[in-house]
Amino acid sequence: MFNWDDIRFFLELARKGRLVAAARRLHVDHTTVSRRIAHLEQAVDARLFDKSPQGYQLTEAGRRLMAYAEAMEAQSIAVYQDISGKDAQLTGTVRLATTEAVGSQIIAKNLLEFRERHPGIELELIAETRRLSLSKREADIAITLSRPDSGRLVAWKLADYTLRLYGAPTYLDSRPPIRTPDDLAGHAFIGYIEDLLQMPELRFWETLVKEPDLVFRSTNVMAQYNACVEGVGLALLHSFMAEDDQRIRPVLREEVNVVRELWLVVHEDLRHVARVSAVCQYITDLMRANQPLLMGNRMDRGKTG
Numbered sequence: 001m002f003n004w005d006d007i008r009f010f011l012e013l014a015r016k017g018r019l020v021a022a023a024r025r026l027h028v029d030h031t032t033v034s035r036r037i038a039h040l041e042q043a044v045d046a047r048l049f050d051k052s053p054q055g056y057q058l059t060e061a062g063r064r065l066m067a068y069a070e071a072m073e074a075q076s077i078a079v080y081q082d083i084s085g086k087d088a089q090l091t092g093t094v095r096l097a098t099t100e101a102v103g104s105q106i107i108a109k110n111l112l113e114f115r116e117r118h119p120g121i122e123l124e125l126i127a128e129t130r131r132l133s134l135s136k137r138e139a140d141i142a143i144t145l146s147r148p149d150s151g152r153l154v155a156w157k158l159a160d161y162t163l164r165l166y167g168a169p170t171y172l173d174s175r176p177p178i179r180t181p182d183d184l185a186g187h188a189f190i191g192y193i194e195d196l197l198q199m200p201e202l203r204f205w206e207t208l209v210k211e212p213d214l215v216f217r218s219t220n221v222m223a224q225y226n227a228c229v230e231g232v233g234l235a236l237l238h239s240f241m242a243e244d245d246q247r248i249r250p251v252l253r254e255e256v257n258v259v260r261e262l263w264l265v266v267h268e269d270l271r272h273v274a275r276v277s278a279v280c281q282y283i284t285d286l287m288r289a290n291q292p293l294l295m296g297n298r299m300d301r302g303k304t305g
Helices: 006-016 019-026 030-044 060-084 100-117 223-231 273-287
Strands: 049-052 055-059 092-098 121-127 140-145 153-167 188-193 213-217 234-238 249-251 255-268
Touching: 006 019, 006 049, 006 055, 006 188, 019 030, 019 092, 092 273, 100 140, 100 223, 100 273, 121 273, 153 273, 188 223, 213 255, 223 234, 249 273, 255 273
Parallel strands: 092 121, 092 140, 188 213, 188 234
Antiparallel strands: 049 055, 140 255, 153 234, 153 249, 153 255
16 A cells, blocks of 8 residues: 555656656655655556656556546545635635736736735736646646637636737838738748747748748747837737737738637636635636727726626
8 A cells, every 4th residue: 555645746746747846846855756756656566657858757557547646636625625614715826827918918917906806815827828737736727729628627718819910110111011911921020939839829820921931939929029019020919919009000900810719727626616716707807808908909908897
């Protein structure tokens, strides 16, 4: 029979992929993590991880154990919250994952209202283009660009948003005029680094321009934005960020109009935890109140009521 506490170490190493990262999360030395994993492997008589230069990956036996370990974790959390009454309290930390533009321009700019409404909840915001796993507890809530098709997840659509093509006057005035989509050929463009992009919904250049000349690429949307402002090239930007910026101008405003969706996703085990539910409700209200802004219409940001 294995030590139940070894499961904590197994879960963290499976999620982090590296001894040092797992140890940091568990507040122990990395040798302790290694020792506890060795004990667990001996107890279950199976190798649970393969080690490589990229870190630790689960073996087939490890993947089977992972399903049971996550169920055990969920049940232990449920027992603690039920007995302690934590589920019903509007206190604690909630980690939200979303894209950089939505996180910085919509969520962060409306945090004061949320703090006034729920002063006991601490919100952690992860804003990047990397997909995080709710099943692995990398985040409690995620705002994604599509509905998930697997896992014990609950999802609902928040809103649509629009991306349009923008360029700085210094660029547009020095290059051939753009009157139709065909005129885009030969222009310089700004975009994402293709092989580092984990969200297929952000791959759109090839649908707009055949063999686009991407002169600058970045995983950071604000870097793309600033490069566009400086006249490096044309960029496909979120209208809710760019529409009112006098330093750049829309290009083919009606012809180039990319619409994407925003979905709110939460793990089934956390859906009814009070602090998580409160954040979900606030985000839902915020996004729906700001639907005109998200679509690029010039107006004041909506309030949640």
